[in-house]
Amino acid sequence: MTADPSEASSGSPPARPDGTVVTRIAPSPTGDPHVGTGYVALFNWAWAKRNGGRFILRIEDTDRERSTPESEQQIHDALAWLGIPGDESPSSGGDFGPYRQSERGAIYTRHAEQLMAGGHAYRCFCTSERLQELRAFQKAAKRPTGYDGRCREIDAATSDARAATEPFVVRLKVDRAGETRFTDLLRGEIVIQNENVDDQVLIKSDGMPTYHMANVVDDHLMGVTIVMRAEEWIPSTPKHVMLYAAFGWECAVFAHVPLLRNADKSKISKRKNPTSLGWYREQGFLPEAMLNFFALQGWSIKADDEEFTLEEFVAQFDPKDISTGGPVFDMTKLDWLNGEKIRKLSREELADRIVEGGFAGDWTRAELVAVLPLFQDRLKRLSEFTALAAYLKHRPEPDLEGLANKTRKADPDALRGAVRKAADVLVELQGQGDEPREAALRIVAEEAGLKVGNLFMALRVAVTGTTASPPLLPSVDALGVEESVVRIRDVAERYVPAGG
Ligand code: GLU
Numbered sequence: 316m317t318a319d320p321s322e323a324s325s326g327s328p329p330a331r332p333d334g335t336v337v338t339r340i341a342p343s344p345t346g347d348p349h350v351g352t353g354y355v356a357l358f359n360w361a362w363a364k365r366n367g368g369r370f371i372l373r374i375e376d377t378d379r380e381r382s383t384p385e386s387e388q389q390i391h392d393a394l395a396w397l398g399i400p401g402d403e404s405p406s407s408g409g410d411f412g413p414y415r416q417s418e419r420g421a422i423y424t425r426h427a428e429q430l431m432a433g434g435h436a437y438r439c440f441c442t443s444e445r446l447q448e449l450r451a452f453q454k455a456a457k458r459p460t461g462y463d464g465r466c467r468e469i470d471a472a473t474s475d476a477r478a479a480t481e482p483f484v485v486r487l488k489v490d491r492a493g494e495t496r497f498t499d500l501l502r503g504e505i506v507i508q509n510e511n512v513d514d515q516v517l518i519k520s521d522g523m524p525t526y527h528m529a530n531v532v533d534d535h536l537m538g539v540t541i542v543m544r545a546e547e548w549i550p551s552t553p554k555h556v557m558l559y560a561a562f563g564w565e566c567a568v569f570a571h572v573p574l575l576r577n578a579d580k581s582k583i584s585k586r587k588n589p590t591s592l593g594w595y596r597e598q599g600f601l602p603e604a605m606l607n608f609f610a611l612q613g614w615s616i617k618a619d620d621e622e623f624t625l626e627e628f629v630a631q632f633d634p635k636d637i638s639t640g641g642p643v644f645d646m647t648k649l650d651w652l653n654g655e656k657i658r659k660l661s662r663e664e665l666a667d668r669i670v671e672g673g674f675a676g677d678w679t680r681a682e683l684v685a686v687l688p689l690f691q692d693r694l695k696r697l698s699e700f701t702a703l704a705a706y707l708k709h710r711p712e713p714d715l716e717g718l719a720n721k722t723r724k725a726d727p728d729a730l731r732g733a734v735r736k737a738a739d740v741l742v743e744l745q746g747q748g749d750e751p752r753e754a755a756l757r758i759v760a761e762e763a764g765l766k767v768g769n770l771f772m773a774l775r776v777a778v779t780g781t782t783a784s785p786p787l788l789p790s791v792d793a794l795g796v797e798e799s800v801v802r803i804r805d806v807a808e809r810y811v812p813a814g815g
Contacts, residue, residue, distance in 0.1 A: 599697025
């Protein structure tokens with residue numbers, strides 16, 4: 316059944332099947348999609364899935380100057396990448412659209428008229444100069460700033476007549492007496508004295524709605540049952556509750572989730588943490604790691620495990636269990652989680668992710684599948700792969716200084732000799748397993764009076780270029796013995812001890 320929102324008016328509930336849980340994410344398309352959007356989207360998506368409900372992506376683009384189609388597209392792409400797309404959205408459609416606020420202008424106008432007719436809103440003709448003066452005066456007098464209500468009592472006929480020739484905004488007529496209460500699922504009851512709530516502008520002079528107006532009208536008409544959003548919107552909620560009441564609508568449930576924070580507990584900011592979802596994608600974080608990480612920011616799984624799947628999360632998540640303590644965006648933990656998720660993939664899957672993510676450089680998928688066992692345990696981000704594996708494609712400049720530092724206690728001539736010998740052993744034992752080759756290399760070291768570690772370090776630097784690298788013998792196999800011994804003999808010639 317198609318609900319035509321243009322026909323919806325006060326009190327008429329949207330036509331969703333009874334009991335449908337409807338959640339939403341309502342980003343403004345004004346820049347790179349933010350990690351906070353992914354985080355809040357996950358909770359909303361999961362709650363809808365757990366309940367067999369609907370998750371809406373609504374684009375709040377009423378700020379026409381700052382909104383861009385590119386940003387909207389990036390929001391769609393980011394949610395698709397994370398694997399939590401809207402069930403209803405501007406791109407996938409749905410029965411309760413349009414899902415882009417800029418296409419819903421007539422709906423807001425009609426609803427503003429409805430509020431005015433009911434005495435809950437009024438046209439305000441005050442000029443911006445007057446409002447500035449008022450504000451300056453209030454500040455000088457150390458009084459709270461806000462609209463003084465001058466236009467509240469203009470009668471309907473006068474208001475209509477003036478509207479034909481003068482610019483105006485529409486304001487909510489806040490009942491100054493009394494208080495407004497609402498229950499936040501995570502915080503309990505919140506009570507605000509009405510005298511502290513300004514006569515909020517609902518429709519701007521350009522005819523566009525403000526966030527508050529559009530948000531409430533849409534949440535109602537789209538049948539949203541729970542508004543789960545960042546806690547920075549708590550101060551706006553009393554206005555929203557007043558709007559629901561003015562329309563005679565049943566209020567959605569509110570759950571304000573804690574903001575993501577920098578290590579110093581300030582709200583997450585670009586200066587201290589990358590905030591764009593695109594950055595994480597480009598770094599080679601896996602979407603499942605991002606989701607797991609987001610889930611951990613405000614919630615913990617009953618089993619006390621930090622690593623879990625999206626399915627496990629959905630099966631256990633309940634918004635009332637979100638904790639309100641400010642979660643710190645801990646990049647070390649994200650790197651750890653990403654490594655864990657990388658290790659859960661099969662070699663083929665990991666190769667696919669590297670190729671699809673654009674991290675393969677000049678590696679073919681088949682080559683990747685062959686060498687990934689060397690790197691899968693070490694990768695924290697997919698973007699690290701090409702640098703880590705570069706020694707297999709191109710002869711590296713060996714870190715001779717690093718090697719000298721690591722082999723300070725070894726006799727240089729003995730080490731050179733053993734390295735040469737090791738090259739011969741590798742040729743002789745070509746095609747044999749790791750064990751016999753390792754045993755033979757140990758004997759080479761022992762016969763030269765060297766610690767085994769010193770010889771292996773020299774071989775490792777020779778083959779891979781660095782002192783910290785994937786294991787030696789698998790690297791030799793991946794590289795081929797021929798090339799490996801060329802590198803090993805080269806290091807034997809060039810080895811210079813520390814301080815030598
Ligand atoms: N457009 C608002 C934002 O960008 C939506 C807030 C809400 O979810 O109500 O965050």
